[in-house]
Amino acid sequence: MSSKASFAEISPSEFFYRNRDLAGFTNPARALYMAVRELVENSFDACEMAGTLPEVYVRITAENPSPEFPEPKPYRLTVTDNGPGVSYQHVPSAFGKVFYGSKYVLRQSRGMFGLGGTMAILYGQITTNKPVMVTTSPEGKKKYSFQMMIDIGENRPIVLKRSSSEADGTTGTRVDLALEGDYTRAAQKIGDYFKQTALVASYANITFVDPLGQATFYERATSSMPTPPEETLPHPYGIDVEAFKRIVKVAEEHDMRSFMVAHFHRVGEKIATRFLEFAGISPRLPPKRLNNTQIVAIVDALQRFPDFLQPDAAVLSPVGEPILLAGVNKELQPEFCTVVSRPPSSYSGFPFLIEVAVAYGGKVLQPGMKLFRFANRIPLLYDESSDVSFKVLSEVDWRRYHVPTEAPVGIITHICSTRIPYKTVGKEYIADRPEIEREIRNAAREALRRLGLYLSKMETRQAVQRKMNIYGKYLPLIAKFSAGLANQKRMPRYHKLIGEGEKAGEAEAPAEEVQGTEKAMEIEQEKIDEFSGSKEE
Amino acid sequence: MSKKKSTSSAEARKSSAQTLLKELGQGIYSELDSGRFPSLTMGSRSVRNIVYDRKLQQFVLGPATVKRSSSNIKHIRPFAQLVWLAYFAQKLVQERKTSTLRDVFYSAQAFNVEFVDQAESDELITDLEVLLHTAREGLNIFPEERSSIFGNLTIEYTVPGYEGKKLDLSSHPDGVMIGPALTTAEFRDTSAEMVLAIEKGGLFTRFVEEQVHKRFKAILVNTAGQPPRSTRFLLKRLNQELGLPIGILCDADPWGAHIAMVIKSGSANAAHLRELTTPSAVWLGVWATDIVKYKLPSDKLTEVDVKRLYELKADPRYTDKMWHEELDTFLRIKKKSEQEAFARYGLSYIVDTYLPAKLELMKSA
Secondary structure, three states: OOOOOOOOOOOHHHHHHHOHHHHOOOOHHHHHHHHHHHHHHHHHHHHHHHOOOOEEEEEEEEOOOOOOOOOOEEEEEEEEEOOOOOOHHHHHHHHHOOOOOOOOOEOOOOOOOOHHHHHHHHHHHHHHOOOEEEEEEOOOOEEEEEEEEEEOOOOEEEEEEEEEEEOOOOOEEEEEEEEEEOHHHHHHHHHHHHHHHHHHOOOOEEEEEOOOOOEEEEOOOOOOOOOOOOOEOOOHHHOOHHHHHHHHHHOOOOOHHHHHHHHOOOOOHHHHHHHHHHHOOOOOOOHHHOOHHHHHHHHHHHHHOOOOOOOOHHHOOOOOHHHHHHHHHHHHOOOEEEEEEOOOEEEOOEEEEEEEEEEEOOOOOOOEEEEEEEEOOEEEOOOHHHOHHHHHHHOOOHHHHOOOOOOEEEEEEEEEEOOOOEOOOOOOOEOOOHHHHHHHHHHHHHHHHHHHHHHHHHHHHHHHHHHHHHHHHHHHHHHHHHHHHOOOOOOOOOHHHHHHHHHHHHHHHHHHHHHOHHHHHHHHHHHHHHHOOOOOO | OOOOOOOOHHHHHHHHHHHHHHHHHHHHHHHHHOOOOOEEEEEOOOHHHEEEEOOOOEEEEOOOEEEEEOOOOOOHHHHHHHHHHHHHHHHHHHHOOOEEHHHHHHHHHHOOOOOOOHHHHHHHHHHHHHHHOOOHHHHOEEOOOOOEEEOOEEEEOOOOOOOOOEEEOOOOOOOEEOOHHHHOOEEEEEOOOEEEEEOOHHHHHHHHHOOHHHHOOEEEEEOOOOOOHHHHHHHHHHHHHHOOOEEEEOOEOHHHHHHHHHHHHOOHHHOOOOOOOOOOOEEEEOOHHHHHHOOOOOEEOOHHHHHHHHHHHHOOOOOOHHHHHHHHHHHHHOEEEOHHHHHHHOOOHHHHHHHHHHHHHHHHO
16 A cells, blocks of 8 residues: 555455455345344444443334235334444545554454444445435433445545534434345344343343334443554564554654554553564664564564564453343343453464353253353354354263263353454354354353253252152151151150251262162062962962 | 860950050151151061971971161152051951952052052062061951851851851851851851861762761861862861761872862961861871772872972971871872863762771771
């Protein structure tokens, strides 16, 4: 991009217009689901960054209300949130320009590059040729409304109409767009998406109104929210030549050492000095003067230098056990649930953290294992069998954990990272990086071990209860009849024995087996068969 | 003829049963009351613990015991059932009522003590017998009746409503059913000199018609197959209390032979009881050698018959040389005959010719 080549350059908008399959807008059904997902995720991101408990309202209506009108057909999608809003001057670019907003910092967020929301708008425009309407109230005093379209060739917003009005004191953003979709075929996934979002974001109120006008409300189960992630500089391991060039382009430092310290994660004076020495670059060299050969050499050295510190996990924002538990209990109502959070780890310079929840039994889960995958709190609904979690769990030996094969088990895997290693731009499944695989495996094993413990404890408890019931039933009978036999009016004081029976029974059981009354009774039957003739009474 | 002893052996048994039941209850009661799990120890009825006693000529229980503890989860149910059964028996004895094995099974339900099936309740009844060293008849529990008795014997009832009432057992030609009332009755008067136990009702009726009870001064007992325990008990009483010798007539096959043996030496099932065997009883016939001697019409032995013969040969109760010779004869001639086979020589042949010959044998025994 920095070169002045005379080749016909295409804008990012143009690129995504031509390659919308890559972003998951493959067909009308999937596109409708993707559009819902991208806009909702943007709303969640905005709320979470601001520390506001999310209230998200989503509505899909058919542009032509006649039910006979065949699919695919134009739909209107409205997503409203109570986030901090977008400042007046940023609205056109934020919603009308691909790649706007993301700088060279890394942050764990749902969307990437500010791409998803704009892609939905772009897709809506190319299928319906209608403008998007964005209304935002950043301070709660005034509401700004924009009607705009995207100039695809130039990757810039065209504002058709703008207006402002008094706001009611609440902040928030509302996006309203028309797009071609196929709700009939997307309904299942969209429903799953909301259910699973409610599971992982148990601190949100979500309302969804479908094209038939039926509203589903997912109620908040906890008012605590995950700590918002910190912005972070890129870790040196995760940098390629192109990314490095971009950083150089915006850099204002006058020497390489301060450049390294200013733009990379966990690089201080000492490490910068040692690294530059390692790469054979003068610490005083002004970054702007780096030539191509030197850039390639530096990037190469970035990968090889052994002394960079591990990425700092403070940049990660896991869901956390209480919130995840609240979500699972709310959506799956299981009999048992446990959450395992792994310590932060990293792959290729990107920090990541794995959380696994295992739910068992209850009203919602069906027999067999069901996997719920999340990445940075986004439910992943497609291509399950290509996902690393699926791979790891299909390798688990369930017998080892004493979990029956057909037990109703739900497994929730969540990976949070500053960069999720999706296999495709469609962001539906996660690549099987060995580091990630290992972390998921360790978390799943621990969670399943706890489930196994619970199951065996339940078994024991039920056995104890059964025993208590048996003693509770028969001791009073023994007391009553022995009192009768002994001609005693008063019942013997047997009550405290009911609780003791189980212990005593266990202690004495082996001895009894040696004496073998039970066995004797079995043999007795054989003996009767053996000795009695057919004419025996 | 003799009007001997019988200062109410039935009464004595009744009070002994009551004492035993009360003691059982007191033991359990005081354990419970002092906060301990009661347990019961009784002779083991496992196959290994059933041994043949040559002196008594019957199976007895060996020295092994089993402990049934109410603290054991596996034992508490049968323990409770056993205590209930004792309680139930106590009521029977006190109220002078009787119950069949089937009644016991159903009665349990009224007390919230279920048995899975009658086999389970029968099993518990046997346990109680072992525990108290008392036959169930002594606890007023009886099997379904099918045996009957006929002859010159006057009995006096002890059952409620009939106390002191007397019955001449020759008063009804079909015989009198051997039920609880008869089993517990006192023997008052007899002119009989022997008892003939007969396997089948057909021959029993023939003997009544042929006046065997008069001609041979015999009390006739129809065992109706393998005699129920109450019948064996009665036979023993006739032998013990009246000093009457017992002769046994059955079919000439291994099953018939074993009926005679069970009357003499008891069954393994009742190894815990001593009141059911009459070792002096004599197997009069029909023998395997009789099939040959009397050229009786016969059937071929089946495979099951042959198998049974080999089992009997290995049975410790069959120690006597004469019994073994008969078993061997069966195996040699591979034939069996029914008592009715004598009818080929005329209906009265068995009474006129066969029986006198056999009774000679009994005198010499």
